[in-house]
Amino acid sequence: MNTKKNHPARRSKKQMLYQRPKSLTNVPMHYCAGCGHSLIHKVLAELMDELGIRERTIGVAPVGCAVLAYFYLKCDISEAAHGRAAAVATGIKRALPDRIVFSYQGDGDLAAIGMAETVHAANRGENITVIFVNNTVYGMTGGQMAPTTLVGQITPTCPKGRDPLTMGPPIRVCELLNTLDRPYYIERVALDGPQGVLAAKRALRTALTAQIDNKGYTFVEVLSPCPTYFRLSPIESLRFVKESMVPVFPVGVFRKEGVAIHA
Amino acid sequence: MAQQKPISPRVLMMGNEAVGEGAIRAGCQCYFGYPITPQNELTAYMAKHMLEHGRVFIQSESELAAISMVFGAAAAGARAMTSSSSPGISLKQEGISYLAGARLPAVIVNVQRGGPGLGGIDPSQCDYFQAVKGGGHGDYHCIVLAPASVQDMHDMTVEAFRLADRYRTPVMVLADGRLGQMMEPITLYAAPPPPVPAKPWALTGATKREARNIRSLFMAEGGLEKHNIILQEVYQQIKRTEPRSEEILTENCDYAIAAWGTCARIAKEVIQKARAQGLRAGLFRPITLWPFPSESLLALAGKVKALLVVEMNAGQMLEDVQLAVKDRVPVHFSGYPGGRVPTTSNMLSALTLMAQQFRGL
Numbered sequence: 001m002n003t004k005k006n007h008p009a010r011r012s013k014k015q016m017l018y019q020r021p022k023s024l025t026n027v028p029m030h031y032c033a034g035c036g037h038s039l040i041h042k043v044l045a046e047l048m049d050e051l052g053i054r055e056r057t058i059g060v061a062p063v064g065c066a067v068l069a070y071f072y073l074k075c076d077i078s079e080a081a082h083g084r085a086a087a088v089a090t091g092i093k094r095a096l097p098d099r100i101v102f103s104y105q106g107d108g109d110l111a112a113i114g115m116a117e118t119v120h121a122a123n124r125g126e127n128i129t130v131i132f133v134n135n136t137v138y139g140m141t142g143g144q145m146a147p148t149t150l151v152g153q154i155t156p157t158c159p160k161g162r163d164p165l166t167m168g169p170p171i172r173v174c175e176l177l178n179t180l181d182r183p184y185y186i187e188r189v190a191l192d193g194p195q196g197v198l199a200a201k202r203a204l205r206t207a208l209t210a211q212i213d214n215k216g217y218t219f220v221e222v223l224s225p226c227p228t229y230f231r232l233s234p235i236e237s238l239r240f241v242k243e244s245m246v247p248v249f250p251v252g253v254f255r256k257e258g259v260a261i262h263a
Numbered sequence: 264m265a266q267q268k269p270i271s272p273r274v275l276m277m278g279n280e281a282v283g284e285g286a287i288r289a290g291c292q293c294y295f296g297y298p299i300t301p302q303n304e305l306t307a308y309m310a311k312h313m314l315e316h317g318r319v320f321i322q323s324e325s326e327l328a329a330i331s332m333v334f335g336a337a338a339a340g341a342r343a344m345t346s347s348s349s350p351g352i353s354l355k356q357e358g359i360s361y362l363a364g365a366r367l368p369a370v371i372v373n374v375q376r377g378g379p380g381l382g383g384i385d386p387s388q389c390d391y392f393q394a395v396k397g398g399g400h401g402d403y404h405c406i407v408l409a410p411a412s413v414q415d416m417h418d419m420t421v422e423a424f425r426l427a428d429r430y431r432t433p434v435m436v437l438a439d440g441r442l443g444q445m446m447e448p449i450t451l452y453a454a455p456p457p458p459v460p461a462k463p464w465a466l467t468g469a470t471k472r473e474a475r476n477i478r479s480l481f482m483a484e485g486g487l488e489k490h491n492i493i494l495q496e497v498y499q500q501i502k503r504t505e506p507r508s509e510e511i512l513t514e515n516c517d518y519a520i521a522a523w524g525t526c527a528r529i530a531k532e533v534i535q536k537a538r539a540q541g542l543r544a545g546l547f548r549p550i551t552l553w554p555f556p557s558e559s560l561l562a563l564a565g566k567v568k569a570l571l572v573v574e575m576n577a578g579q580m581l582e583d584v585q586l587a588v589k590d591r592v593p594v595h596f597s598g599y600p601g602g603r604v605p606t607t608s609n610m611l612s613a614l615t616l617m618a619q620q621f622r623g624l
């Protein structure tokens with residue numbers, strides 16, 4: 001019980017309750033206010049600290065808003081051409097199998113131009129962790145339609161809203177990858193508030209731990225706010241994730257220990 | 264005791280396999296490829312032998328993926344390679360541009376076939392421009408080596424790895440379907456692999472050091488310009504040090520054929536035949552297509568009456584020859600586009616025809 005007297009902050013003036021993860025640099029992030037990327041970076045950095053893997057982790061940054069991830073994460077990071085992050089991660093992991101390798105990709109990068117690389121890395125069961133940031137738009141180039149844009153959602157390239165008959169409905173990547181035999185772990189979480197951040201951290205911990213144990217391919221999709229191109233405030237964006245995205249992209253574990261879980 | 268392998272054995276090998284064996288002997292640690300004729304035997308050779316040597320082989324989902332896997336492996340400090348033929352090399356241009364931009368060493372083998380488009384599967388030299396003028400987007404060059412025999416296919420693959428590491432740049436071996444498919448006895452490379460230089464940029468995990476990154480993106484003011492200047496300095500250094508060519512019978516020579524790869528190989532026979540007919544013929548063969556051996560060619564231009572460029576394309580190296588000789592000598596051209604390989608008599612008649620125009624001059 002936190003009475004005023006034994007409140008943690010009172011016990012000692014010097015007690016550290018919260019601080020910047022060691023794996024996160026002190027560089028101000030270029031992300032917009034309320035953007036999910038910064039939260040996912042933080043969670044990833046915390047996990048590198050907690051799992052003690054920063055010094056043997058090699059990441060692959062995407063072409064997308066997170067292209068500069070190497071300025072923020074204090075692990076080795078490679079660039080990849082747009083969409084090719086899973087192939088670059090494959091090359092790194094095969095060359096250095098005892099390192100922890102992740103790719104970090106947006107929905108355009110992973111599910112449009114890089115869909116082939118995504119599916120085949122998963123199908124080979126590469127022992128890598130793929131972090132998929134689904135914000136329903138191409139943030140970096142101005143909020144255009146992505147493979148995950150919701151039906152009716154307005155973007156500069158679907159100004160009347162996404163029409164599923166001519167543009168196709170949104171692609172559910174977790175469900176798609178779950179049809180393959182080799183993935184070890186697939187989960188979708190939603191950054192729709194503090195609970196969502198904790199869920200993302202738990203999912204990423206499961207994924208990275210599985211990789212450390214050489215279990216195989218792990219995939220975490222994070223439904224992530226892009227206030228700028230949702231054209232909503234940061235708070236409204238969280239609501240959009242919860243109320244508009246989650247019904248289309250249900251959260252949960254799709255693959256656990258190599259076994260598909262059917263809802 | 265492990266049985267000692269015989270040193271430098273002579274073996275009968277197909278060009279594509281000779282490339283594969285060269286790569287293995289050069290210490291190639293990772294090979295990624297996608298099937299395409301006429302280089303399939305190379306991918307199959309690597310599938311068998313890389314795995315036997317405990318090294319990495321992946322049949323990728325596409326050439327885009329293969330070259331990106333090469334990018335990843337090279338970023339991690341490994342000797343990495345991919346191979347393909349013309350349509351597949353077009354797809355690899357994305358990754359080659361990124362390799363050049365990120366200054367990563369890698370080896371790319373193009374066993375050319377006719378184009379454009381799906382073209383055909385017959386041998387061709389139609390990718391000269393693509394190979395030597397950059398190929399992908401941005402201001403860059405690959406070092407381009409042009410083998411003319413199965414022995415060259417083998418040796419130049421080893422050399423390509425050495426050059427890639429020496430200059431931190433992608434190196435292309437530009438062969439063709441004829442060289443890939445033919446069989447010849449060769450002497451296998453028996454020395455230790457070319458030494459791997461220190462790679463203080465490689466991504467190996469930031470153990471007791473600052474984190475590193477590999478990138479071609481430079482967004483800060485002036486950063487990209489600075490990076491391009493560094494690249495150009497490397498290219499200038501390569502241009503000063505690495506141009507290579509071979510000359511045969513160019514002393515007391517009136518008419519020289521300038522040809523590379525398969526055409527140079529045919530020309531070797533043609534100049535002998537021409538000499539037997541009393542025509543003082545010789546051969547200039549660029550071994551490096553980039554950097555182009557312009558100085559040696561210019562020196563030769565001062566000694567001959569005319570040059571005949573022969574290529575299995577519509578005139579690509581021709582332009583570099585014209586630039587190099589600076590109008591000092593007439594340059595004629597005989598081209599075979601669309602997958603046709605000239606015969607010795609084709610080439611001999613082109614040479615005699617040219618010589619006739621200069622008789623009495």
Ligand SMILES: Cc1ncc(C[n+]2csc(CCOP(=O)(O)OP(=O)(O)O)c2C)c(N)n1
Binds near residue numbers: 062105137
């Ligand atoms: C080959 C190529 N095509 C297009 C682009 C332009 N481009 C850069 S990022 C991007 C899409 C990024 O969207 P997403 O992957 O969803 O990531 P986000 O920016 O939303 O995080 C595009 C199309 C490019 N850099 N390269």
Ligand code: SF4
Binds near residue numbers: 032065
């Ligand atoms: S555009 Fe969207 S995804 Fe990109 S930084 Fe801004 S909020 Fe984030």
